[in-house]
Amino acid sequence: QQTSAFGIAAAASGGGKAVFGTDSKPFLVGDAARRAITFARMAQAELTGPETVFEDSRGYLKLLNRGTANLNALDSLGKRWRLVDPGLLFKTNPVCSAAHAAIDQMNALMAELNAQPQDILEIRAEVPELVDISLVYPAPQTPQQAQFSLPYALACAALHGRVRFEDLLPGALSLSEMTALVDRVRTERATDLSTDSMREKYPESARLTLTLKDGRKARGFCGTAYGMPENPLTDADLLSKFEAAAAYAGRANRQRPRLGENPAELLAQIMR
Numbered sequence: 001q002q003t004s005a006f007g008i009a010a011a012a013s014g015g016g017k018a019v020f021g022t023d024s025k026p027f028l029v030g031d032a033a034r035r036a037i038t039f040a041r042m043a044q045a046e047l048t049g050p051e052t053v054f055e056d057s058r059g060y061l062k063l064l065n066r067g068t069a070n071l072n073a074l075d076s077l078g079k080r081w082r083l084v085d086p087g088l089l090f091k092t093n094p095v096c097s098a099a100h101a102a103i104d105q106m107n108a109l110m111a112e113l114n115a116q117p118q119d120i121l122e123i124r125a126e127v128p129e130l131v132d133i134s135l136v137y138p139a140p141q142t143p144q145q146a147q148f149s150l151p152y153a154l155a156c157a158a159l160h161g162r163v164r165f166e167d168l169l170p171g172a173l174s175l176s177e178m179t180a181l182v183d184r185v186r187t188e189r190a191t192d193l194s195t196d197s198m199r200e201k202y203p204e205s206a207r208l209t210l211t212l213k214d215g216r217k218a219r220g221f222c223g224t225a226y227g228m229p230e231n232p233l234t235d236a237d238l239l240s241k242f243e244a245a246a247a248y249a250g251r252a253n254r255q256r257p258r259l260g261e262n263p264a265e266l267l268a269q270i271m272r
Helices: 002-012 024-044 060-064 071-076 083-087 097-113 129-134 150-160 170-174 176-182 196-201 235-248 263-271
Strands: 120-127 185-189 206-212 217-222
Touching: 002 024, 097 120, 097 129, 097 150, 097 206, 097 217, 120 150, 129 185, 150 176, 150 185, 170 176
Parallel strands: 120 185
Antiparallel strands: 120 206, 206 217
């Protein structure tokens, strides 16, 4: 039954990044969980699945990984639990995680040069392959596209220090101050940031060069954004994020969750 459940799931999988920037991206995340439950129940009811779904010449690896199988990953099954190692990531901005290191570095350069948005002449962003294929909208036309746009994320960082909830409203994308900054961003894939060693250590890194109209320039690299497992949020910042999201959703008067409580009780408290 387990073999059938895995076989059904692998045969039904897709997950193409072409979905980025559409409503289907978050929808399919939830749908994957729904389908997993359905496949498990169907296997339990004796529905069979392909036993060689991964290695078959028409199977998962051939279709989705160019026939390459890294079986070393199997050694960690039942031993390495991703919720603990590397742990959970918490985004500090409501956009793709691939933009977060660039946002942090943009803030650092703005502070280093004591710059204002109107001072900016050019923002050059060098990113690894993973970031380049994830943030694919240079001039986003919809809020969904803006969540996968590095120029838009950097423009928001220059203006507000982050991407705010209100920056993802339809009207925000066409504001003159926003479009002017988006047009000043130049992005490129950096070979030295896309090596195997860098991909393993800093998969969503960014190297930025900020040039101002008065000729001043600053350059910097951010490997791991604040909120990633290797650079975790403090409890205070995590609660502040929760409260900001609740306030934006019109639930500002909720009781603040208390850290250290039983997780089930805490979840029930949050949902009330």
